[in-house]
Amino acid sequence: MNYILEGLKQGAALLLPPSSEILQIVALSLAVSGAATLLASLAAIPASLFLVLKEFRGKRFVVGLVNTAMAVPAVLIGLLVYGMVNRRGPLGPLGLLFTPGAMIIAQALLAFPLITALSLAALKGVARDARDLALSLGANRRQLAAAVIHQGRFAFLTAIIAGFSRVIGETGMTLMVGGNIKGQTRVLTTAISLETMKGNFEIGIALGIVLLLAALAVNVALQGLQGK
Amino acid sequence: MHILVENLGQTDGKKNILQGIDLEFAPGVVNVILGPNGAGKSTLLRLLGLLDKPGRGEIYYDGRRLSAMSRSERTSLRRRAGFVFQSPLLLAGTVAANLRFGPRLRNLPVSEQETSRVLEKNGLRGRDGQEARLLSGGEKQRLQLARVMLLDPDLYLLDEPTTNLDPLSVKNIEAAIARLAHEGKTVVLATHNLIQARLLAGKIFFLKEGRLVQAGAAAEVLNRPLSLDIAEFSAAENIIPGTLALRDGRTVLDNGRLAIEVVSARTSGRAAAVIRPEDILVSEKPIASSARNSFRGPVLAVADLGAVMALSVDCGGFVFTVFITRISCVQMNLAPGVEIFLTFKATSVHLLPLE
Numbered sequence: 383m384n385y386i387l388e389g390l391k392q393g394a395a396l397l398l399p400p401s402s403e404i405l406q407i408v409a410l411s412l413a414v415s416g417a418a419t420l421l422a423s424l425a426a427i428p429a430s431l432f433l434v435l436k437e438f439r440g441k442r443f444v445v446g447l448v449n450t451a452m453a454v455p456a457v458l459i460g461l462l463v464y465g466m467v468n469r470r471g472p473l474g475p476l477g478l479l480f481t482p483g484a485m486i487i488a489q490a491l492l493a494f495p496l497i498t499a500l501s502l503a504a505l506k507g508v509a510r511d512a513r514d515l516a517l518s519l520g521a522n523r524r525q526l527a528a529a530v531i532h533q534g535r536f537a538f539l540t541a542i543i544a545g546f547s548r549v550i551g552e553t554g555m556t557l558m559v560g561g562n563i564k565g566q567t568r569v570l571t572t573a574i575s576l577e578t579m580k581g582n583f584e585i586g587i588a589l590g591i592v593l594l595l596a597a598l599a600v601n602v603a604l605q606g607l608q609g610k
Numbered sequence: 611m612h613i614l615v616e617n618l619g620q621t622d623g624k625k626n627i628l629q630g631i632d633l634e635f636a637p638g639v640v641n642v643i644l645g646p647n648g649a650g651k652s653t654l655l656r657l658l659g660l661l662d663k664p665g666r667g668e669i670y671y672d673g674r675r676l677s678a679m680s681r682s683e684r685t686s687l688r689r690r691a692g693f694v695f696q697s698p699l700l701l702a703g704t705v706a707a708n709l710r711f712g713p714r715l716r717n718l719p720v721s722e723q724e725t726s727r728v729l730e731k732n733g734l735r736g737r738d739g740q741e742a743r744l745l746s747g748g749e750k751q752r753l754q755l756a757r758v759m760l761l762d763p764d765l766y767l768l769d770e771p772t773t774n775l776d777p778l779s780v781k782n783i784e785a786a787i788a789r790l791a792h793e794g795k796t797v798v799l800a801t802h803n804l805i806q807a808r809l810l811a812g813k814i815f816f817l818k819e820g821r822l823v824q825a826g827a828a829a830e831v832l833n834r835p836l837s838l839d840i841a842e843f844s845a846a847e848n849i850i851p852g853t854l855a856l857r858d859g860r861t862v863l864d865n866g867r868l869a870i871e872v873v874s875a876r877t878s879g880r881a882a883a884v885i886r887p888e889d890i891l892v893s894e895k896p897i898a899s900s901a902r903n904s905f906r907g908p909v910l911a912v913a914d915l916g917a918v919m920a921l922s923v924d925c926g927g928f929v930f931t932v933f934i935t936r937i938s939c940v941q942m943n944l945a946p947g948v949e950i951f952l953t954f955k956a957t958s959v960h961l962l963p964l965e
Contacts, residue, residue, distance in 0.1 A: 515699045517661055519712035519761065520689035523681070529715055533701070 385583075393587030400592070403565075408592055411569040412600070414482050415550040418489030419497075423542050426494050430501035430541075431530060434509040445502065451495035460555030463488040467559065480561035485569070488559045492552060493545035500544055504537030505530075539608045543601055550597055570596065611690060611764040611796045612636060612672050613658065619666035620653050627653045628820045631667065637764075637796040639812025640787060642828070644801060649817040651800035652696065652769050658798060659693045659767045660684055689716075691765040692758030696773060698750040705729075705745070705753060706738040712761050724760060732756040733782055748779025755786060766790055768799045772806065784810060808832060816840050833886070838962050841884045847931035848885040851964060854878050860902075863961070867926040871902040871956045880964035887920065887933040889958040893951045894942060902956040905930075909948045912939065919944075923952055 465471050467478040478484040509530050516529035553571040560567035570593040578586035618631040628650045635641045643651045656662045669676040700708050713720040729735050732752040772780040791797045811828035824836045835841040852865035856877040862869040863883045870883050907925035918933040
């Protein structure tokens with residue numbers, strides 16, 4: 383017990399003030415996960431709108447697929463992205479392996495089904511009424527989408543927060559395709575994992591505190607938007 | 611707007627919600643779609659308002675076929691129609707924000723003058739700044755109607771707009787509906803409220819289990835229902851099933867205890883007699899008249915309906931409902947237990963074939 387308290391104390395000391403290395407790791411974590419969440423959202427929001435508004439054959443199957451995709455282990459997505467971007471893979475010539483680019487792709491793939499499925503579930507309650515109202519007032523296609531997005535904005539925000547929280551805390555997949563290269567692809571989770579395994583428990587704790595604070599800060603900021 | 615519906619049908623998976631609907635709506639009168647819950651009234655309105663796609667059949671709007679319309683033509687058609695939903699669809703925000711939602715959505719200019727005019731018309735003057743979701747049920751429904759009226763459509767589709775409202779709100783909304791028809795709009799009102807139908811309807815379309823059972827001028831449908839379903843729904847009082855028979859050269863409907871003289875081409879088989887409560891005469895002594903039917907029985911109950919009094923009178927085991935004026939009721943000292951005579955003409959009996 384003592385040694386955990388000692389670790390906490392030393393970890394906190396390491397952050398006052400944080401070293402430039404820690405700051406860089408934090409910045410890269412936020413940038414990679416932020417970019418991945420943004421990419422995933424840009425695809426997930428139209429996808430969930432389509433799924434909630436459009437009636438088509440096999441819709442239930444597609445929705446089921448999206449829900450199932452939420453359960454795909456991150457490490458399998460890591461494997462897939464690794465296979466695509468390594469030198470012999472179809473995207474090999476782009477030289478993405480062990481770059482932030484590969485990490486963004488993998489995290490976006492992880493977040494996409496999650497944001498889609500959560501948006502879809504939350505939209506079901508509001509989308510039909512918003513659609514009926516907008517259509518009955520004479521909305522065209524674009525105006526209809528705008529009205530449903532506006533009515534569903536809380537649903538989307540909640541889903542996006544969940545997506546971001548999922549990817550910023552992800553370790554194994556990010557390590558596989560990013561490589562945890564110091565100064566290049568080292569993010570909070572991979573750094574924590576490495577330092578703890580090296581026996582630097584206090585550094586692990588320090589980074590853990592930062593990860594927690596970073597995740598908290600982004601959540602609070604997004605929820606602040608929701609309050610408006 | 612003139613609307614013609616041909617063989618319209620809608621299914622929900624396997625179940626038919628609507629089938630084989632043929633009808634016509636004209637402007638200038640209130641077209642009432644009457645029927646019990648689950649008859650398909652809302653589904654029909656949603657199809658008319660282009661909120662859902664018909665599974666089968668065709669709708670012509672001013673002679674133009676729905677199935678041949680492009681997406682933009684359908685949008686412009688929706689812009690000529692206004693829909694009032696059964697449970698008000700209001701957004702978080704003020705009354706004014708809800709009212710202006712239509713124009714804002716479509717980037718239309720709207721003047722202060724117009725908004726206050728429709729608010730005024732719907733009894734919501736000066737309520738602009740109020741939170742819409744905190745309005746009473748009746749106010750919410752009037753706000754919905756105001757929102758539609760602001761866009762001044764040619765076609766009004768009203769889905770049970772007065773369900774669960776207080777009597778004063780109902781009156782206000784009914785007055786607004788009558789005015790719209792009077793102004794020459796095409797008004798289609800779905801309701802299961804018979805009194806409302808009697809009050810407003812120019813034409814009645816009776817739906818049951820997804821089928822159109824009877825359509826026509828309101829008085830025709832209400833007074834001469836074509837089937838027992840409609841009679842039970844629209845004139846719930848005084849429906850007596852029995853067997854037709856010929857006695858002493860007269861046709862009677864016999865239910866085992868009462869023999870009611872009727873006018874009928876048929877003289878055998880099962881049938882039901884429908885007698886409207888206002889067609890029955892009440893007297894203390896038997897009256898000599900041309901009316902062929904007279905029965906004696908005790909008053910069971912007297913109910914005050916406001917404009918008229920409703921008596922329940924037990925004649926040979928059948929409890930008749932009879933409407934009389936308040937004055938007659940007082941003059942005759944009518945109270946439970948008093949024995950009276952009920953008299954009605956054979957021609958007042960509307961016969962429905964059974965089975």
